[in-house]
Amino acid sequence: MSTSLQPTSRTLAFGRRKIHVSELGKGFPVLLLHGGGPGASGMPTYVRNIETLARHFRVVVPDLQGYGRSTKGVDRMDPFGDEADAMLGLMDALEIRKAHFVGNSLGGACALRIALDHPSRTASLVLMGPGGVNTTRSLPTRGLNALLDFYSGGPPTLEKVRYFIHEYLVFDATQVPDSLIEERYRASLDPEIIASPPLRRPNGIPRLRDLDFTRDPRLQACDIPTLVLWGTEDKVNRPSGGKALQSRMKRCDLHLFGRAGHWVQWERAAEFNAMTTAFFLEHTPAGSPS
Numbered sequence: 001m002s003t004s005l006q007p008t009s010r011t012l013a014f015g016r017r018k019i020h021v022s023e024l025g026k027g028f029p030v031l032l033l034h035g036g037g038p039g040a041s042g043m044p045t046y047v048r049n050i051e052t053l054a055r056h057f058r059v060v061v062p063d064l065q066g067y068g069r070s071t072k073g074v075d076r077m078d079p080f081g082d083e084a085d086a087m088l089g090l091m092d093a094l095e096i097r098k099a100h101f102v103g104n105s106l107g108g109a110c111a112l113r114i115a116l117d118h119p120s121r122t123a124s125l126v127l128m129g130p131g132g133v134n135t136t137r138s139l140p141t142r143g144l145n146a147l148l149d150f151y152s153g154g155p156p157t158l159e160k161v162r163y164f165i166h167e168y169l170v171f172d173a174t175q176v177p178d179s180l181i182e183e184r185y186r187a188s189l190d191p192e193i194i195a196s197p198p199l200r201r202p203n204g205i206p207r208l209r210d211l212d213f214t215r216d217p218r219l220q221a222c223d224i225p226t227l228v229l230w231g232t233e234d235k236v237n238r239p240s241g242g243k244a245l246q247s248r249m250k251r252c253d254l255h256l257f258g259r260a261g262h263w264v265q266w267e268r269a270a271e272f273n274a275m276t277t278a279f280f281l282e283h284t285p286a287g288s289p290s
Contacts, residue, residue, distance in 0.1 A: 005051055007043070007061070011069060012093045019090045020069035021062040025054025028123070028288040029099040030280060031087065032061045033107025035262070036131070036199045037169065038150045038161055039184030041068030045104065048269035049276070056277055057100070062090055064107065066198030068187065074198040080132060080211060083110040084117060091121065100280045104128045104265060105236060106199070109213070115226075116218045124225040124283040126276050129234050129262050132211045133241035143168035143236030143262065151197045156188040171233045171261040219248045225283045226252040229272065231260030253279075 007024040022043055030053055034045035042061040043050070053059045063070040065086040075082035087110060091099065100123045103111030108130025115122040140148070146168055150156070162181050166173035187193075213219055226249055230242040239256060246254040255275065260267045 005054065007050065007059075012090060014089045014093045017065060017071045017086055017089060019062050019065065019071065019086060019093075021060060021090060021094070023058065023060050024050055025057055025059045027057045028280075028284045029094075029096045030057040030059050031091075031099050031101050031111075032059065033083075033087065033101065033103040033110050034064060034067070035105030035107055036064075036067070037105070037147055037184075038156060038164060039186070039188035040064075040106075041187060044180055044183055045263075046102075046265060049102075049265050049273055052273040053277060053280075056281060060090075060094065060096070060099070062087065064110065066193070072190070072192040072198075073196060079106075079199065080109045080113045081117075083107075084113040087114060088118060088121065097121070098123050098285065100124050100126070100283070102126045102128070102265075102276065103130060105262065106131050109211075112213055115222060115224050116213075116216060119222070119224055122224050123285060124227070124280060126227045126229065126279060127245070128229045128264050128272075129231065129237045129239075130213075130228075130241070130245075131237060132213045134212065134214055134238060134244050138238075141235055141238060143234075147236065148199060148201045150188075151194060151200055155194060156185060158182065158185045161185040161188055168235045169261060169263045170267055171231065171259050172267060175267055214244050214248060219245075220250075223250050225279070227275065227279045228252060228254045229257065229264050229275070230254070231257050231262060231264045231267070233260060234262045236262045 007022040009022040011020045032046045041063045066074040101111035108127040109132040228242045230239045242254045246252045257264045265272045
């Protein structure tokens with residue numbers, strides 16, 4: 001992040017929640033929603049993307065409920081819905097009526113749930129390896145199993161976090177600096193998260209069929225412009241989910257990144273930034289601030 005452009009950060013309280021959020025830039029709002037792995041939070045996930053997007057948009061980067069400096073605890077019977085409600089509450093607190101959404105993994109599921117529940121609040125979607133797609137077609141992936149079991153068998157260790165990130169989030173582990181791993185390790189040690197991880201077994205995911213967006217009839221009626229970006233080597237959520245979304249959504253484009261894993265916004269940042277910026281500019285409502 002350039003020293004000349006530094007985001008502002010604060011924690012907003014509304015209802016039963018407190019959501020920590022950082023912002024940079026001006027214009028039509030873009031919410032960047034991170035994934036659900038151990039130690040996850042907003043800013044580290046999107047550090048390679050925020051400044052570029054902020055040249056055109058008001059970039060809003062929250063810590064999802066259950067993560068970072070936001071309120072802990074997620075409704076395990078409806079985790080996607082609970083996260084979506086938290087982000088809608090954040091939008092209200094920030095006086096944002098409508099936004100573009102970028103969502104990775106759990107954040108992608110959250111963004112898609114917002115689009116289905118409240119399409120009037122959603123200008124467009126960029127989804128990267130979103131959760132909740134084709135969840136009942138076969139057994140969970142090794143990466144999803146590792147995420148759900150992360151807090152089993154003892155507290156986190158630095159090497160456990162390093163292994164999870166290197167093995168499951170990226171294709172090329174040399175791209176991930178030790179500083180990011182250490183930051184996520186420290187975040188994973190939060191006593192509230194250890195006591196009640198937002199995603200875990202048992203009861204980490206209630207009924208997979210209930211969380212599968214491809215079974216939701218609203219998906220085929222969804223008219224929101226959507227760009228799906230997926231790494232072909234994603235070990236957490238299967239890349240076949242991209243085709244499943246494209247075949248069901250009216251306005252869905254799909255791009256597969258070769259030699260990339262679950263974190264395409266990190267591994268292929270320049271291409272991700274260019275594609276996402278162009279897509280959002282094309283679908284920003286007429287007359288919106290820029």
